[in-house]
Amino acid sequence: MKRKSILAKKVLKPFYNLYLKLYLDDNKDKDNFTFDRFPIRKTIGLGHDASDIMTARVDILALEASTPFNKVMETIAQSGFSRIPVYEKELDQIKGVLHVKDLFKYLCNEKDFEWSKIIREPFFIPETKDVNDLLKEFLEEKRHQAIVVDEFGFVIGIVSLEDILEEIVGEISDEFDHLKPSLVTKLGKKTYMFTGKISINDFCKAIGLPDDKVFEEIKGDADTLAGMLIEIAGYLPKKGETIKFDNYFFIIEKADNRKIERVKLIVK
Structure with a gap:
């Protein structure tokens, strides 16, 4: 959790x-x-x-x-x-x-x-x-x-x-922060890796958006990226699935039968 x-x-x-x-x-x-x-x-x-x-x-x-x-x-x-x-x-x-x-x-x-x-x-x-x-x-x-x-x-x-x-x-123990998995990793100019638990606000900041208005209508009651993707898909996506919204392509990198753990984002 x-x-x-x-x-x-x-x-x-x-x-x-x-x-x-x-x-x-x-x-x-x-x-x-x-x-x-x-x-x-x-x-x-x-x-x-x-x-x-x-x-x-x-x-x-x-x-x-x-x-x-x-x-x-x-x-x-x-x-x-x-x-x-x-x-x-x-x-x-x-x-x-x-x-x-x-x-x-x-x-x-x-x-x-x-x-x-x-x-x-x-x-x-x-x-x-x-x-x-x-x-x-x-x-x-x-x-x-x-x-x-x-x-x-x-x-x-x-x-x-x-x-x-x-x-x-x-x-x-801030000196142990390197042991904690990063919420976001930038893989390329328009490619990112996120943990599913990152908040939508932090997700938007990471990709350069001033706020979450782009996702306002589709995020529902979700507070996290994982929750928003479930709202978009209408179900719990499995590993390997791609969820598309506008020019955002979300690839499920890691998930189990309860939650989305890791997501790759490609902005086109």
């Missing part, structure tokens, strides 16, 4: 998790938990809203509440996620979050097991939620994931504690 910082996954995150566990174990009474005394809070000024670090709607992996139990288990095995939002009919109707660990004692159940009865309450936040405040809530309430909604209540993304940790790592 979001990019993963190698440093975050291999070094800082395990250390941070251990520290957090020990800290919370010593402060089981929530009244004694003082976020302002938390060391990382003192040294890092995140300065972002939830919408800045969230996984965009187009990249969300979620389960429909009526999905058969065997299909749920397949999805879990393929994704590797420990928490998956559960919706009814459409993504804007999220009913809860499936915690994979809650399924362990039901692994031997019949395929018609009503797994949706064990989902937990979802945690909704506005897109303007300050990341510092969100981190505070995550720590004090021992939450790990939040559903991000816009002013009309529509789901626009999800954000996790891990996302915030990676943002912290990014601010601490």
Whole structure:
């Protein structure tokens, strides 16, 4: 879903998790938990809203509440996620979050097991939620994931504690930026390579457009290049397909059955 910082996954995150566990174990009474005394809070000024670090709607992996139990288990095995939002009919109707660990004692159940009865309450936040405040809530309430909604209540993304940790790592360790995949690479005068998650605004800037008005009518509700290409095509394009819009030719270089990861653009 979001990019993963190698440093975050291999070094800082395990250390941070251990520290957090020990800290919370010593402060089981929530009244004694003082976020302002938390060391990382003192040294890092995140300065972002939830919408800045969230996984965009187009990249969300979620389960429909009526999905058969065997299909749920397949999805879990393929994704590797420990928490998956559960919706009814459409993504804007999220009913809860499936915690994979809650399924362990039901692994031997019949395929018609009503797994949706064990989902937990979802945690909704506005897109303007300050990341510092969100981190505070995550720590004090021992939450790990939040559903991000816009002013009309529509789901626009999800954000996790891990996302915030990676943002912290990014601010601490700019010297490791070369480990992160570039959002855009210029291959020639009018040829580019983009990651699907690049925002439409950044995409337009990269190709020399002052704004996104060229794509205004066809981008729909998409915020990313991948989402816009899905809107143009009307489906999730596969690797090797070419999506044409005016004089822009988008070639899908890498994709799976859930998302577009890399796109080559040729401007003619």
